[in-house]
Amino acid sequence: xxxxxxxxxxxxxxxxxxxxxGIFFKSTIxxxxxSLCTMTFLRDLPRDRRCPGRGERVTMGAVLYIFAREPRxxxxxxxxxxxxxxxPTLRLYRxxxxxxxxxxxxxxxxxxxxxxxxxxxxxxRPWLESLGRRFSFPVEGQGGGDLGTRMExxxxxRSSQSGATVIIGSDSPDLPASRIVxxxxxxKRSPVALGPTTDGGYYLIAVRGQPPPIFNLGDxxxxxxxxxxxxxxxxxxxxxxxxxxPWFDVDDLASLTDLLxxxxxxxxxxxxxxxxxxxxxxxxxxxxxxxx
Numbered sequence: 599x600x601x602x603x604x605x606x607x608x609x610x611x612x613x614x615x616x617x618x619x620g621i622f623f624k625s626t627i628x629x630x631x632x633s634l635c636t637m638t639f640l641r642d643l644p645r646d647r648r649c650p651g652r653g654e655r656v657t658m659g660a661v662l663y664i665f666a667r668e669p670r671x672x673x674x675x676x677x678x679x680x681x682x683x684x685x686p687t688l689r690l691y692r693x694x695x696x697x698x699x700x701x702x703x704x705x706x707x708x709x710x711x712x713x714x715x716x717x718x719x720x721x722x723r724p725w726l727e728s729l730g731r732r733f734s735f736p737v738e739g740q741g742g743g744d745l746g747t748r749m750e751x752x753x754x755x756r757s758s759q760s761g762a763t764v765i766i767g768s769d770s771p772d773l774p775a776s777r778i779v780x781x782x783x784x785x786k787r788s789p790v791a792l793g794p795t796t797d798g799g800y801y802l803i804a805v806r807g808q809p810p811p812i813f814n815l816g817d818x819x820x821x822x823x824x825x826x827x828x829x830x831x832x833x834x835x836x837x838x839x840x841x842x843x844p845w846f847d848v849d850d851l852a853s854l855t856d857l858l859x860x861x862x863x864x865x866x867x868x869x870x871x872x873x874x875x876x877x878x879x880x881x882x883x884x885x886x887x888x889x890x
Contacts, residue, residue: 659761660712660782662702663752665740666695666768668723681851686888692725693875694848697771699733701871704775706734712778717752717765745820746813753809764804766793769847772861772873773801777842784840790832793842797853798822801845810837854880 667674669692672684679687705712716737718726723737730737740748749765756763762785764778777793781804784791790810793802798821812831818824832839848854861877883889 659759660764661756661761662705662712662714662764662766662778663717663738664695664698664702664714664735664766664768665717665745665749666726667691667719669695669725675849677850678848678854682883682888686883689879689883690854690876691768693873693879694768694771695726695729696875697871697873698766698768698773699729699735700875701771701773701775701873702766702778703733703735705778712764712782717748744816746815749803750809750813753805757805757808762804762806764802766802767847769849770795770801770845771848771876772857772871773845774871777802777845778804780842781840784842788838788840790837790839791842792825792828792839794825794844795847796844797847797849798826799824799847800828801847802842810835 669688671688672679674691675687678690682690699714699716702714706714714733714735716726716730716735717740718737719740721739727737729735738752741751742748743751752765753763762782764781766773766778781791781793781802785804785806789806791802791804792800795801810832812828812835815824815827818827829839846853846856846860848857857873857876858880861873864872880889
């Protein structure tokens with residue numbers, strides 16, 4: 599049986615002539631049923647199957663939502679807080695939000711025509727309102743329910759308007775803004791694009807039109823099979839979807855250590871965000887003896 603998705607890498611976009619069908623993703627992130635699939639990025643395809651041009655951007659009327667919690671002591675990044683304590687974790691989460699907003703502001707300042715908004719968990723939200731004013735990002739509510747319910751609500755709110763909708767979280771402070779443009783490019787060929795994380799979730803979902811029936815995962819949200827379950831539901835619904843290259847999120851001390859290693863070894867001109875606020879704070883926490 600064929601799957602209805604294709605992959606996008608930051609080095610090469612899919613060809614205008616073809617939506618590749620089959621399983622293309624070189625990782626063990628993706629699962630179909632109980633078995634793991636092997637996929638290949640487009641950059642690994644033979645040159646005669648590559649598209650020579652990138653095509654025009656699909657950004658007109660596009661909106662990016664940054665899903666975020668109002669930073670409150672003891673209520674954010676609880677797995678990380680179990681290692682660092684609630685106060686240092688709160689400081690880190692604020693740095694994550696600052697870095698994410700700073701990186702995504704490039705989309706507004708450039709020629710991509712993408713509007714950026716903050717999607718806040720609840721009121722009162724003074725810190726997020728202040729962040730929105732700093733970057734001129736409107737702040738909207740997510741509403742109640744689990745993560746899937748809230749994402750679906752935001753996507754439905756936008757579905758009656760023209761243009762694509764992209765949702766990211768605030769767990770990937772070094773996520774480059776180019777990934778959002780990659781997702782919008784992918785929506786030229788598929789109504790849905792997903793960006794998987796290395797731990798089995800996804801850091802991005804982009805939708806053109808009505809949201810697909812994939813958000814009722816219940817207790818599986820936050821688990822290691824979110825990407826696998828989502829892909830299966832898309833296949834069952836007959837919805838074609840694109841898969842971006844994976845990225846990293848930070849949920850615990852081990853992933854925070856990995857982030858720091860990436861940031862300290864990455865030249866400023868290299869692919870990936872600099873996450874300068876997070877890097878500065880982690881170094882400060884080391885000086886304070888909170889981190890080793």
